[in-house]
Amino acid sequence: MAKQKKKGQSGQAKNYITRTQAVRKLQISLPDFRRLCIFKGIYPREPRNIKKAHKSATHSTTFYYTKDIQYLLHEPLLGKFREQKALSKKIARSLARNEVQDAVRLEKYGMPKIKLDHIVRERYPTFVDALRDLDDALSLLFLFANLPSTTAVPAKVIARCQRLCHEFEHYLITTNSLRKSFLSIKGIYYQATIQGQDIMWLVPYKFVQRVTQDVDYRIMGTFVEFYCTLLGFVNYRLYTSIGLVYPPKFDVASDERGAELSAFTLEGRRVAAAVEPKEEPKQMTNGHAQSGNSEELQAQIDQIAQEITADDDVKQDEQTEDPADSGAIDAFTPAAPEGDVLPQPDRTGDAAATLFSTLTFFISREAPRHPIEFLLRAFGCKRIGWDAVLGDGAFTHDETDPRITHQVVDRPSPAQPLPAVQGQEDAKDQSLQVVKPGYIMPGRTYIQPQWIWDSVNEGKLLRADLYAPGETLPPHLSPWIKPTNGQYDPRATLEEQELEGEADEAVDEEDADETAAIAAEKDEDEDEDIDVGDMDVAVSADDDDSEEEEQDKVEETDTFGGFDDPLPDPDSDFDSESQHQKELEAEASGRAVPMVTSVTNGSKSKARKARQTAQVEKDEEIERRKMMMGNKKRKLFEKMQYSNNKRDAEAEKLRRKRRKIERAASASGKRERDIEQNKKVKTYEGMFERVPSREMNDV
Known part of the structure; x- marks a missing residue:
């Protein structure tokens, strides 16, 4: 008969050990145990069944593998930790006896050094x-x-x-x-x-x-x-x-x-070994060093050297003619438009080494010097200057140096060009000239720091005018995330990413919101007219009679007049009134009268209905295809649909937010232009009004 196993002698109860048990087994303190585990790369583990591993105990604790703790028993650092503990006791004993010098000596020279x-x-x-x-x-x-x-x-x-x-x-x-x-x-x-x-x-x-x-x-x-x-x-x-x-x-x-x-x-x-001059072996002849070679020997040496150089030229020509010897990696393009795309080779160090190799940079005081210097040097730039306040080690501290091609600026754009100032080309000249704020050096490109990062990630020098001081910078995106189909891309325009009819629906929603806001404001104004000073205004009998007459008129006008009467179109009345208001505003400001170029409501509604019909047909076709799928494939397809819908909703949300920002910016710019135009019109009107008064004074 087989021997019965005892509880807690095998399985998870044997494979795991608690932290308290591990500290007792190693005979060290808890801080030393933590240090040892970090050095050795041993981390806590989570057993599958905590109750079995903890032998039916319920309180929470930390577990380790028993084999890991057994492995730590043979670690040489345990002896070092014990020596440190003994030394700390000696130092404490010396301090208790008021032997400060001995305690300092023990701490300075007796502390064991730990090597990892x-x-x-x-x-x-x-x-x-x-x-x-x-x-x-x-x-x-x-x-x-x-x-x-x-x-x-x-x-x-x-x-x-x-x-x-x-x-x-x-x-x-x-x-x-x-x-x-x-x-x-x-x-x-x-x-x-x-x-x-x-x-x-x-x-x-x-x-x-x-x-x-x-x-x-x-x-x-x-x-x-x-x-x-x-x-x-x-x-x-x-x-x-x-x-x-x-x-x-x-x-x-x-x-x-x-x-x-x-x-x-x-x-x-x-x-260093190649640069060090090698001593030529001296040949001794009769106890004297040979001063020089004979003419015949020198002629033979020259002939051999010419043959070697000729052979080297031939080899170099063969190497240049052979394209297979180049270290460039071929780029693989898919044969079919929908074929598999292989991972393309990354740009080599040679391409990275020449990105900024021909440029000379100057870093302004407000720009972060260390990351810019590191990035420029890593991509081939050898000449980087900065202000003397930023530290030592610059190529030049003179901001007016004519050799500088690009200057990194992180402040508003300077508008005035600097007068003709000669830069200090001599490095020993200490009389450095400083460019005053608000001036620029002619013939120099001013950029913001983001230009360096975007150029590095793109692998080429981008347009510097997009990163000029004071300009709105392009979006700085992560180089490790590539935009996929259907995902929002901030670098592309809205027209390239919008779905069919999305812009019209957004405009309709915004117009509806505006009309609702106007109606709410009108209601608030009416309430304010009624409630004056927190008191209800009493309505007279004449007012009641007038209101009844107006209601009678409205009822007469609303009565049915036959099928021949045209139906009222409130939208057309609203469009005519808005167009008339725009014409009056344009005449008052002296601008051209805007022409009506909007699409009629009928065409908009037809396009909207066509899109809805197409969407319904597409959904029905998808449902029919799902009915022909198996259970496993249908669930997978539903998961794909859920993720795609979630991505599309997020992209639509970002596009809506961007559309509002762009419309607000265009409206604010238009408002500023209108204000400037009105100021000009008022100045002209004032000039014309002052002319007859002067004539009257002359008379």
Whole structure:
């Protein structure tokens, strides 16, 4: 007979362990347990049956895999944690005996240092694994690089995060690995492609950050400690893969002056070895160095050199004639219009390196310098200048330098051109000239910062006049979301996206709303006329008689007069009155009389009925097809219909909102033009009225 199993010895009760049991098993404190789990990448788990895993206990708790906790028993960091605990006891004992110097010495020299190199190697066996997990690391390190120093976030940690982030940005600049960027409410998103892996991270804007107390900086500091080690490994591997020395030289004095990226100096191992002059071997003849070659030997050397150069020219011609040797990737186009579309190759680093290579930029003081500088350098720009207030490391601090082709401005458009001012072409000349606000430099293109981001995402230089200072900028859309069929696209016009008859229906709805609002205002005016000073006005008998006579007249006019009498058309009366009012307003303002070009109500109603009939027929056809489907396909089709209807409703809502905004803008512009025209008419009328009075005075 088989042995009966005891309860709680197998299954979920054996596979899971509570946090309290894990802390007791490892014999460490709860904060150290949290640090160890973050370093090792061990997270809480949710069992399928909490009651079985908790052995019929009902209170909520946190569970871990038993094998994960068993794996932590062999971690070398446990010994370090115990050493730190013992040292903290010694420091507390010294302070209790009032031995302050001993406590300071123990804290400064006796604290064991924790190294996380072996954990990085364990968690990421290959370099590709480390690149895949780099998104969160970069986002958190860039966040801490912009935080102010506090007791919870020391200045040393912030400086280390800034240095690692700048080193990573230098690699992207050198290899032109940056692909896309997007300005959002949260911050600036960047995407880079490194060894075939797409890495995306978020960089916050450089505002004054307020450190709140509801954030546990101990947990975040543990993640930062691990991510700093990880990014150091990644930077070392990336730098050595392209032949650069890591870490690069860092100028502390230049960084204190605000140089940021310019404070680093990159050095290449292969480049340095190729540039270093090699000492020629000296041949000794009878104890003396041979001063020079003989004439015959020199002639042979020249002949061999000519043959080598000729062979190289032939090889270069063969390489240029062979198109298969080019590194460009072919673009695949579908053979049929409705065929499958393959993923197209992304633009290479060579194309990205030459986007801004021929331009020279100057960043104004109000523009964000660091993201603009990083983006321009990553896409090939070598000459970037800015005001001396923004920091050190600029190509030029002279705003009137004639070599500048584009200036990034984030203020209203300057209207007056600057007088002829000669820029300082000599870098040693310290007498810099400043352009006053309201002036522009002739021959220079002024753009807003969004032009740089949109040009990078499009892969080409866009029109600069659309991004001029003071202009309404085009919509800045995410480069990772492509508009699909039926979805609202803010870059396209309303006429391209509207459905058939949608604009007419929207106009009819707005007209109905306007008429309802006018009627409501009239009712309010009538109520105000009746109620004066919160008192009811008594109606006399004469008024009652007049009202009865008017009602009798209305009844006489409403009596049936036969089939030959034409029916009254209130719409035609309203149209004639509105047209007459428009003519009077045009004559008063001195403008041309507008012509009636609107479609008649009959044609509108016929078009509306035709659209409704077509829609009903389409719905009936869909219902007939659904009847022929199976149950599974019909449910899938209904889900597709629901999602499509939801998308269409959202797109229609956005189009309606845009239509109202455009109509309001056009109405306000028309109102302003009418006001200006009325002012001109009044001035002309005043001039004509003053002429006879002068003549009368002369008489």
